[in-house]
Amino acid sequence: MNRQEKQAAVREAINKVPLISSAAARLLELSGESEHGIVDIVNIVKYDAVLTSQILKVVNSAAFARRTEVYSIDHAVSLLGEDMVVGIAMSEAAAxxxxxxxxxxxxxxxxxxxxxxxxxxxxxxIAGYARTKVNGDLAFTCGLLHDLGKGVLSDFLRNTPEKIRRAMEEKKVPDYAAAERAILGIDHAEAGYELSLNWNLPAPLPQAIRFHHQPALIDEALKPLLYTIHLADIVAMMSGVGTGSDDLQYTLDTAYEMYIPLSGNELAMVMLGVEQEFSKAAAVFLGKEEEASE
Known part of the structure; x- marks a missing residue:
C-alpha cells in the first residue's frame, strides 16, 4: 500500500474501535467541569452495573487492605476519589x-x-505549579487519554521501529511523530484525536490529545493545560515508563517554562511524587505493587 492507502486503512480502523460506555463518557465530561462533587460521580456510576462491580472489586482488593467489606457504591467512590474512578472506567472502556x-x-x-x-x-x-490555574482532575484525564492513538497505529507500524530509529539517527525526521506521518500519513496524536471525536469526548479532551506534542499550536487559553500534558508525557518517559521504541524520541518544547515555572529542585520533587503515586496506582490497576520503573 502507498501512504494514502495506509492513511485510509488507519482511519477505517479508527472507525471500527468500539464506542465507550455512556457512563465513562459522562465521567470524562464531568472531569472538565469546575462545579461537581462525589455525589455527581455516584449518580453516574450507580446506573452502570459493570462499572459499579469493578469499582467495588477494586475498593475491596488486597491493595486497600480493608478490614471490612465495602458494599455501598457511595462509600466506594468516596474512598477511591474521582481520579481513581475515572481510571477504572477508562481501563474497562478502552481495554x-x-x-x-x-x-x-x-x-x-x-x-x-x-x-x-x-x-x-x-x-x-504538575498542574499545581502552573502560573495560571489548571484543573488537576482535567489534567489527569487528559494524561490518561493522550496516547490512545498508539493503540490503533501500532498494527500499521509493525516492523518499522528499527527503520524509524535509523531515519532519526540520520536526521531524516525530527521526531517519532514525524516518522509516523511519513509512513502512514497520520501520527498517533491525530489518530487519537479522531478517535476522541468518534467517542464524542467533550472539549478540551480532543484538543489535548491532538496537540500534546505540539502545545504551541493550541489557542492561548489552553496552553497552560497543554504544556502540563506535554511536560507530564516527558516526565513519564524520563522515569522509564514509556511505550517502547518511541521513548524520549520527541522534542521537549521549552516554552513550557512560560506556563509552568519549575525549578530543578521542584522538578525533582515532581518526579519523586509521581513515583510514589504511581506505585500506589499500580497496586490497584495492575493487581500488585511494582517498581515504577518496570
Missing amino acids: LLFDKKLEGYAAEAGSLWRHDLKTAIAAKI
Missing part, C-alpha cells in the same frame, strides 16, 4: 487499546496503560 501488545512500537502488552497512567499522575501534580 482493547490499553492492554494490547504494541508491536509497532516494540512494546509489551500493558505498556500503553502504564505510560498513560503515569502521565496522568504527573499531569495532576
Whole structure:
C-alpha cells in the first residue's frame, strides 16, 4: 500500500474501535467541569452495573487492605476519589487499546496503560505549579487519554521501529511523530484525536490529545493545560515508563517554562511524587505493587 492507502486503512480502523460506555463518557465530561462533587460521580456510576462491580472489586482488593467489606457504591467512590474512578472506567472502556501488545512500537502488552497512567499522575501534580490555574482532575484525564492513538497505529507500524530509529539517527525526521506521518500519513496524536471525536469526548479532551506534542499550536487559553500534558508525557518517559521504541524520541518544547515555572529542585520533587503515586496506582490497576520503573 502507498501512504494514502495506509492513511485510509488507519482511519477505517479508527472507525471500527468500539464506542465507550455512556457512563465513562459522562465521567470524562464531568472531569472538565469546575462545579461537581462525589455525589455527581455516584449518580453516574450507580446506573452502570459493570462499572459499579469493578469499582467495588477494586475498593475491596488486597491493595486497600480493608478490614471490612465495602458494599455501598457511595462509600466506594468516596474512598477511591474521582481520579481513581475515572481510571477504572477508562481501563474497562478502552481495554482493547490499553492492554494490547504494541508491536509497532516494540512494546509489551500493558505498556500503553502504564505510560498513560503515569502521565496522568504527573499531569495532576504538575498542574499545581502552573502560573495560571489548571484543573488537576482535567489534567489527569487528559494524561490518561493522550496516547490512545498508539493503540490503533501500532498494527500499521509493525516492523518499522528499527527503520524509524535509523531515519532519526540520520536526521531524516525530527521526531517519532514525524516518522509516523511519513509512513502512514497520520501520527498517533491525530489518530487519537479522531478517535476522541468518534467517542464524542467533550472539549478540551480532543484538543489535548491532538496537540500534546505540539502545545504551541493550541489557542492561548489552553496552553497552560497543554504544556502540563506535554511536560507530564516527558516526565513519564524520563522515569522509564514509556511505550517502547518511541521513548524520549520527541522534542521537549521549552516554552513550557512560560506556563509552568519549575525549578530543578521542584522538578525533582515532581518526579519523586509521581513515583510514589504511581506505585500506589499500580497496586490497584495492575493487581500488585511494582517498581515504577518496570
